[in-house]
Amino acid sequence: MKGQVFAITLVVISGVATFVLFNSTMHSLDYTRSKFYRDCDFADVFVNLKRAPESLKETIRNIEGVNRLETRVAAHAKLDIPGFKESVTGRIVSVPDDGPPLLNRLYIRKGRLPDSSRDNEVVVNETFAEAHGLQPGDQFAAVINGKWKKLTICGVALSPEFVMVMKPEAVTPDFKRYGIFWMNRKAISRAFDMDGAFNDAVISLYAGARENDVIRDLDNMLGRYGGYGAYGRKDQMSHRLLSEELKQLKTSARIYPIVFICIAAFLLNVVMSRIINTQREQIAILKAFGYGNFSVGMHYAKMVVLMITPGVIIGIVAGIWLGRMMGGIYMEFYRFPFFLYRLRPEVFLTAVVVSVLSAIGGTLHSLRKAALQAPAEAMRPEAPERYRVSFIEKTGLGRWLTQPAKIIVRNIARKPVRAFLSLIGIAVSCALMVSSGFFRDAVDFMVRAQFVLSQKEDMTVSFTEPTSYRAVYELKRTPGVLDAEPFRSVPVKFISGHRSYKTVLNGIAPESKLHFVLDRKLRSISLPPSGILVNDYLGRLLDVKPGDLLTVETLEGSKTIRQVPIVALAGQYLGMMGFMNLGALNRLMNEGEAVSGAYLVTDPLFREKLFESFVAMPRVSDIFIRQNEIRNIYEVMAKGMLFFTFIAMLMACSIAFGVVYNSARISLAERSRELSSLRVLGYTRGEIAYILLGELALITLIAIPVGFFVGYWLCAYIAYALASDLFRVPLVIELKTYAQAAAVVLGSAVVSGLIVRRKLDHLDLVEVLKTKE
């Protein structure tokens, strides 16, 4: 019994721990976020525009629902960090000269806000400071509006606006190569010629205000000032990413604990029916003494509760421990001033109540049987087990089976429900392993699709302003550049009926040799001379298909609204955008040969030199190096994924071990007499182990492919549940992942088999012959 209770305890621990882990992490993250938002007055509505006079402030304030308003100047900058020879860019955001911001207040970790009398002081965000080991007092250079400027760090801070710092259009956070910098309004306005004007605003609303109406009014008002469109919190990058994370946690909190609770209930059922069977006589004696059904039932109910109690307690403790650990991992990416771990009483109570109820639920059948047994009936030994020739043997296969094989087959056939549930339990553990490997496969696939198959360039250079094709030809002539192709990138709003989506429309050179648009099967789609391609998820969101007309509103330059036919849907896993032929996009924009940047193939020997010269070019706003992007994705993914894989593996092992070990122990208890008899007849230890464990081996071997199947659909559900406009997880599971899942399940099965085998080797042959079953 000790071993079996231990196995059940493992499963209960896993179930309760994952329940507490996911729920408490979700609640903690949610709570920490709202506390931080509240403390620092996180804005409700965000506006970016080209340039508007400060006097417009009053008009905006008069919009119904607007509570507080802060205008800002924000701009992009290139940086040169001492000792770091790679492209670093950042966003500079103004803070008022006369004290802390009204909205999105900074949480100063070190140092202070910039001195209003100095124009070279800057506060940097914490992840960037940490990544480069920067302290207040350190200096670095920045290209601000084409001019080099030496800046001094006066503080390190956090902001509710940048809990997660991620470069727009980037795939993963890159703390080394992208940062947020806060400067005095005066200083930044001077640098960007924004005196008496603003290009960014944050707004808080009154409770009950209609956000959509405010956004509509803002858009109407700011259109002529080059407004890129106002948006609410739900579309604010950092908030979005956090919400996605919470969504993932919710999915996990829903799936995993249920699996464990079902398995724990099943295991308890098996163990309790066995216990009750062997204690028939005691039950009868108790009832003969006058104990009622209820008290007998209660006795076993208490036993069940006692059995799961250690698991529930350890599970809660482990869940809290893991939750804090996971909180720590989150804090590396999502920066809050504090992580407030919250275990809500209802989570704790639910864990206890659900565990107890499902445990009793799982054993209800046996309990009922025990309570309702007539005393005299219980005194008699159980009727001999009835067997039949199994269905499989009737097909003619029976002739080929040895007697031990027949014993295996008939035992499975006699208790089909138990065999089936064991099978499902093992299959689930296999499925969990598949789902943990799936994330790695999906990321590999995304990287291959996004960075290997569709991008042949190794460097991307963006210009501060749309430029003529000539700039690209110049780049092409630079020593070390082997090939260069122009591209155009325009912020747009796609509209179809009442649906709309703001994103970027990319113009790619016709017959491009560097940049490809792929379909779902990773085949390159050739760009037609006219018409537009959108990725399939965006197509679904806008409810459009090839052949439909899509309204494209450009949000840059001379704003135009055109109807463009959709020619195809592209397969794309990261972001959502549209693609057009470069010339067609130029025509759509009513512009000449304008480009936003160039894709480059460079000679590795010249790469560093090229890079330095690009950084020095005032016209170049940004440089992407493909190698760095890929490396960064894996670095970021590795941390979170390792933790998740570790958890999944622990869970899978505990289930596989719990199910196999329990089944083996129960079989051993039920059949030790039979197995001893066979030993007496001259069967070797190996031969009887084959009979006992062969049944489980067979179930395990069948369960593994079933687990692959369940795992596939579990992954499909995860992919479906996680799909968002930020990314779609491709449903790709590599052979290696299946193999790994099978190996872990087999490993756990073998280990539990070996433990039982040791018991089997010490069967007392004499003892068992003396007693009648």
Next chain:
Amino acid sequence: MNQPKENIFQVRDLTKIYHMGEVQVHALRGVNMELYAGELVVLLGPSGSGKSTLLNIMGGLDTATGGFVSYRGKNLTKATEKELTDYRRYHVGFVFQFYNLISSLTARENVSVVTEIAEHPMKPEEALELVGLSERMDHFPAQLSGGEQQRVAIARAISKNPAVMLCDEPTGALDSKTGVLVLQALERINRELGTATAIITHNADIADMADRVIHLSDGKIADVTVNRVKKSASELVW
């Protein structure tokens, strides 16, 4: 008993001490005996006299504390686990009080369990025919009476053509009429196949069918008697 028979078992100074918690139980206190080829011996004694312990050691199911048992010149008390398994597999047939059949297998299959691993087995059908169960071969244990189950056990024991049959209270769980049927089966096998047979019982009436009767008492052999006239099993009543 005119010509000298092969001596299958030789038991010398056999002792066995069980440790039951703090208490030492002397189950055997120096037993000496032989078992010859072809003979039917009844080991008679009250419960606790050590007869089952003796049989278990002779059958390779238990180890001795002192002395030795040799089977056809081989010392069983010094045999390894594997040698004992082989010994049970190829040389001895067991019959127990509670039949010990595999409930998931039919009568025929229960016999096949042994014939599949034996060296020179008879056909399962043949063995079942010998115990008069040709008609019930495809029945599962749950569908057979106690006597029938015991006869399946005998068929199973005999099917490997063992040199010796060791039977521990074969009629202990049966009524007298059914018990006689079982004893008849044992008698027939002893007579027709010449298999040496040792039957343990506390039932003195059964002793009448033996060639020799070994009386055990308190872990020692009290007496050995030879039946000048053997009764047929069918004549036994108790």
